[in-house]
Amino acid sequence: MAETFICSVCHTEHDIEDCTTFGGRDFCPECLQAETCVCDRCGERIWLLDACCDETHTLCETCEEHYYARCADCGRLVEHSQLRYLDDDDDEGYCETCYNRQSRENGIQSYCFKPEPIFYGDGTRYFGVELEIDGAGESGYNANILRDIGNQSHNHIYIKHDGSLDSGMEIVTHPMTLAYHMSEMPWRNLLKRAISLDYLSHQTGTCGLHIHVNRDSLGITHQQQDDTIARILFLVETFWHELLRFSRRTQSQMDHWASRYGRKDDPKAVLCTAKYSEDRYTCVNLTPSQTIEFRMFRGTLRYNTLIATLQMVEIICDVASALSDDEIKKLTWTEFVSNLYEDTVPELIQYLKERRLYVNEPVEASEEV
Numbered sequence: 001m002a003e004t005f006i007c008s009v010c011h012t013e014h015d016i017e018d019c020t021t022f023g024g025r026d027f028c029p030e031c032l033q034a035e036t037c038v039c040d041r042c043g044e045r046i047w048l049l050d051a052c053c054d055e056t057h058t059l060c061e062t063c064e065e066h067y068y069a070r071c072a073d074c075g076r077l078v079e080h081s082q083l084r085y086l087d088d089d090d091d092e093g094y095c096e097t098c099y100n101r102q103s104r105e106n107g108i109q110s111y112c113f114k115p116e117p118i119f120y121g122d123g124t125r126y127f128g129v130e131l132e133i134d135g136a137g138e139s140g141y142n143a144n145i146l147r148d149i150g151n152q153s154h155n156h157i158y159i160k161h162d163g164s165l166d167s168g169m170e171i172v173t174h175p176m177t178l179a180y181h182m183s184e185m186p187w188r189n190l191l192k193r194a195i196s197l198d199y200l201s202h203q204t205g206t207c208g209l210h211i212h213v214n215r216d217s218l219g220i221t222h223q224q225q226d227d228t229i230a231r232i233l234f235l236v237e238t239f240w241h242e243l244l245r246f247s248r249r250t251q252s253q254m255d256h257w258a259s260r261y262g263r264k265d266d267p268k269a270v271l272c273t274a275k276y277s278e279d280r281y282t283c284v285n286l287t288p289s290q291t292i293e294f295r296m297f298r299g300t301l302r303y304n305t306l307i308a309t310l311q312m313v314e315i316i317c318d319v320a321s322a323l324s325d326d327e328i329k330k331l332t333w334t335e336f337v338s339n340l341y342e343d344t345v346p347e348l349i350q351y352l353k354e355r356r357l358y359v360n361e362p363v364e365a366s367e368e369v
Contacts, residue, residue, distance in 0.1 A: 012028070125213065132164075157171055211297070218321060246352075284296075
């Protein structure tokens with residue numbers, strides 16, 4: 001005769017093979033499932049009444065206390081490493097879903113936020129700016145102030161979380177022509193207000209100014225675009241020392257955030273090296289499918305510097321589009337800057353003079369912020 005036992009809960013007889021002893025009591029399978037559970041993290045069996053549960057987690061009290069917290073909005077269990085905070089001084093964190101919703105209401109989007117782009121200005125070449133600011137907090141209140149200034153007439157900007165910053169955020173524009181950036185985008189007021197809120201950009205070790213350029217402005221076919229990009233990379237490598245001074249970064253900062261591909265004798269050789277790189281932390285990042293990203297520039301809250309940087313990127317793209325490989329290889333820095341005109345790019349010429357990069361005509365520069 002088979003050995004049996006009596007379940008301590010339902011008091012019915014079961015085969016001994018179905019017996020599980022827990023807490024000094026014998027359980028049949030059905031009652032064991034009804035009265036106890038297993039912690040998702042440590043695997044220990046616990047009383048169901050002692051478990052910390054939500055729709056997707058079952059935890060013992062020890063694991064819940066040491067590794068999890070409740071979302072301040074929906075109450076779901078979230079690992080400490082996954083909690084998101086709206087402000088630096090917040091004690092309560094949020095799950096990703098609630099953080100994204102709260103961010104929209106508080107002015108700061110998640111790092112992964114990418115809206116459908118809105119193109120501003122008439123032209124074929126558009127520039128998307130990512131400007132990092134730091135030092136005065138990842139504050140939804142401040143973000144709303146800056147967003148209201150940038151979006152006073154149109155939906156020009158959004159503001160994102162950036163984990164590389166100590167206590168700040170990232171201002172991102174929709175794509176705009178250079179002319180639109182200079183005449184319609186309220187950069188002066190936006191930068192002035194960021195300064196008044198005690199943000200910094202140049203005067204930190206964390207902030208960059210990144211500029212995206214649409215690939216289809218660099219050629220009609222993919223091959224034409226690749227040829228132009230190859231010449232852009234060659235120009236950057238050829239004029240590395242001048243652009244390093246222009247960027248306001250140190251070489252060590254470049255190595256960390258915007259490394260070079262290496263000098264080659266031919267534009268196509270530089271492109272070949274770049275195409276094998278999957279690293280986005282390069283001087284010209286080619287990993288986006290629709291744009292190329294110039295990453296070498298240090299952040300700034302000075303209007304003239306920002307506009308001069310946009311103008312420099314425009315000129316690099318223009319020259320790379322207009323000249324052949326052989327012409328690019330013969331181009332010197334003096335020839336490159338001598339074709340600039342005061343009436344078309346006054347901000348760029350002023351900035352080049354300040355950085356001692358314009359035909360021996362240095363001028364005194366105002367302080368970067």
